[in-house]
Amino acid sequence: MTAHLSRLLSPRTFLMQQEASRCNLIRKLMFTIVTSLAVLMFATSAAAQFANGTGIAIIPGSALGWALALQSDGKIVAAGPCGTTYCVARLNADGTADTSFGNVSTPGRVVIPDLIYMFGRGKAKLLVRADGKIVFAASCRAGPSLSERTRFCVARLNANGTLDETFTGPSLAVPGNGRFVLPVSVDSDDIVMGMAVESINQQKLILVGECNRYHCVARLNDDGAFDATFTGPGSSVSVPGIDPPAPSAGRDVFKHLFNDFGRANSVTTYPNGKILIVGVCEYFATRICLTKLNADGSLDTDFNGDNTPPGQNPGRIVVTSTTPGNAVINESGLDVALQSNGDFLVLCEHGLSAAHCIYRFNNGGTLDTNFSSGLAFPSVPGRTVFSTIGRPVAIALTPPGSGLNNRVLSLGNCNQPSNTVTMCVGALNNQSGGAFDGTVDSAGLTGPNGDGAGSFAYPAWPSGGVISGVGPNAIVAKSDGSFFIVSTCSGQMCVYKFRPDGALDTSRCNKDVDSDGFVSAPADGMRLIRALLAVPGAPVLPAGLGYDIDGDGELNAARDGLLFARRMLGFSGSALTSGITAAPNARRSSGVDIESYLRTRCGLS
Numbered sequence: 001m002t003a004h005l006s007r008l009l010s011p012r013t014f015l016m017q018q019e020a021s022r023c024n025l026i027r028k029l030m031f032t033i034v035t036s037l038a039v040l041m042f043a044t045s046a047a048a049q050f051a052n053g054t055g056i057a058i059i060p061g062s063a064l065g066w067a068l069a070l071q072s073d074g075k076i077v078a079a080g081p082c083g084t085t086y087c088v089a090r091l092n093a094d095g096t097a098d099t100s101f102g103n104v105s106t107p108g109r110v111v112i113p114d115l116i117y118m119f120g121r122g123k124a125k126l127l128v129r130a131d132g133k134i135v136f137a138a139s140c141r142a143g144p145s146l147s148e149r150t151r152f153c154v155a156r157l158n159a160n161g162t163l164d165e166t167f168t169g170p171s172l173a174v175p176g177n178g179r180f181v182l183p184v185s186v187d188s189d190d191i192v193m194g195m196a197v198e199s200i201n202q203q204k205l206i207l208v209g210e211c212n213r214y215h216c217v218a219r220l221n222d223d224g225a226f227d228a229t230f231t232g233p234g235s236s237v238s239v240p241g242i243d244p245p246a247p248s249a250g251r252d253v254f255k256h257l258f259n260d261f262g263r264a265n266s267v268t269t270y271p272n273g274k275i276l277i278v279g280v281c282e283y284f285a286t287r288i289c290l291t292k293l294n295a296d297g298s299l300d301t302d303f304n305g306d307n308t309p310p311g312q313n314p315g316r317i318v319v320t321s322t323t324p325g326n327a328v329i330n331e332s333g334l335d336v337a338l339q340s341n342g343d344f345l346v347l348c349e350h351g352l353s354a355a356h357c358i359y360r361f362n363n364g365g366t367l368d369t370n371f372s373s374g375l376a377f378p379s380v381p382g383r384t385v386f387s388t389i390g391r392p393v394a395i396a397l398t399p400p401g402s403g404l405n406n407r408v409l410s411l412g413n414c415n416q417p418s419n420t421v422t423m424c425v426g427a428l429n430n431q432s433g434g435a436f437d438g439t440v441d442s443a444g445l446t447g448p449n450g451d452g453a454g455s456f457a458y459p460a461w462p463s464g465g466v467i468s469g470v471g472p473n474a475i476v477a478k479s480d481g482s483f484f485i486v487s488t489c490s491g492q493m494c495v496y497k498f499r500p501d502g503a504l505d506t507s508r509c510n511k512d513v514d515s516d517g518f519v520s521a522p523a524d525g526m527r528l529i530r531a532l533l534a535v536p537g538a539p540v541l542p543a544g545l546g547y548d549i550d551g552d553g554e555l556n557a558a559r560d561g562l563l564f565a566r567r568m569l570g571f572s573g574s575a576l577t578s579g580i581t582a583a584p585n586a587r588r589s590s591g592v593d594i595e596s597y598l599r600t601r602c603g604l605s
Helices: 002-009 011-016 020-035 521-532 557-568 573-577 591-600
Strands: 056-062 067-070 076-082 085-091 109-112 125-128 134-141 150-157 174-176 179-182 190-197 205-211 214-220 251-254 262-269 275-282 286-293 316-319 331-338 344-350 355-361 383-386 391-397 408-413 421-428 455-461 474-477 483-489 492-498
Touching: 056 076, 056 085, 056 109, 067 474, 067 483, 076 125, 076 134, 076 483, 076 492, 085 134, 085 150, 085 492, 125 190, 134 205, 150 205, 190 275, 205 275, 214 275, 214 286, 286 344, 331 391, 344 391, 355 391, 355 408, 355 421, 383 421, 391 474, 408 474, 421 483, 455 483, 455 492, 521 557, 557 573, 557 591, 573 591
Parallel strands: 067 125, 150 190, 190 262, 214 262, 262 331, 286 331
Antiparallel strands: 056 492, 067 076, 076 085, 085 109, 125 134, 134 150, 134 190, 150 179, 174 179, 190 205, 205 214, 205 262, 214 251, 262 275, 275 286, 275 331, 286 316, 331 344, 344 355, 355 383, 391 408, 408 421, 421 455, 474 483, 483 492
């Protein structure tokens, strides 16, 4: 026991006492550990989770991660630009490539031909229909010439990844046969920003975006043709010279209340066929614009919000945020999520600080003041402003099935000055009428390192931010509270899986290292150190970063192993870290932070 204690108290002594014959082996193993960030070079245990225990599935082939969707069978679909066109990939639930999707040369990944990627324009969107068909939308050029206008482009794939040739598009679309480019406006740039499938029959497709700096919307039938029963908001809000001349059934370009520039950023549909569009308007400041349409595309007269009497300015609401001194604050509506009770949540970018903000509205467009964070201004009843660490890009609601029903997750792009691609995630409690609706989920979302409090940042690709469009773009949640994010890492499409608390879905660290049912420093602490050094006969550690105690991205016996063992012996505060030189990039270097991590992530009190 005395020998064990002397080793724990002095990392220098401990390392020097190793047998000389092992020195070269140890150096090689430690070098491997230091340089391996994505997958640690330890054998994967049976408990390994998503993507072989790393929590990050990397899809081979140069591409950007722009869109994400989940299938009902648990498979994951991702998409984004690849070269001059777009690619769609599918993963199994465990993060491995789905070899039943695509062809022999690129299993799990397909290239959509003839859709010419427009660099830096708009977004890519994915959805999986109830019949298993996959729908993709983005912005494209209609031809190879750089002078070609930007247009909406759409593709539909069968469940095996082949093009669905019954999806031919309208007569003016090119080239048809499962994918096509189509104009919405007259002789202007059309940029896709949002997509939804109609709730009634899971067949008709709704696309929204920006057409010559105005809101625009289109609805397609199951064969891809414009839906002639959809007439749009009507002549009273049309844009002369931009809106297609009559008859233009199936598509429309329209002005919002300020008759000024704007953009539709997201869309969702109600079970009764009504359509909700969220976007931004520019009128001396940027403001959130909401539009609700009936099933035929006409403006919904029951959607008025708080500021206008019934029937006046039907179907359109402008949300104006002001300071206590009544100065208008810039806000942009970016994404929308519909709850089962008809309420809806809007993700917005608030102010010059680009903070995440979430509004909750009732079905008729009135602000739901029961949604309240209790935070000081700029949060107000109905709106929570939080997580100022990055620009928001997408929202997700946790489906029913766990205690996290309707929890709001916001995803942001918080690239650092060093151009590191970094994702930011925040969470709000939201039980649709509960006492804590709108509060930051500081206890439930602690992040990959266990030190978050309702929000966290996680790096994806160092030195990758110099390329446009490489940041995180989409987030989806499962009913068990876990969630997925698609981004770009090292020039490839990457899907990240996080547990409900925000930890990457890696194998957890386990204080009972030898699995004998007891926890002790001489047994488990020393075994951890031996495992970190890959000493013959030592237990095998699971993949992932659960044992990365100081959070520097590597496993190190002289730091992580000793910190773990010392805490088992009751060391705390400065005594816990005495004599251990902190790594330059360690997230945790103080005894207090290390104790908190071991308590939160490893269950070590």
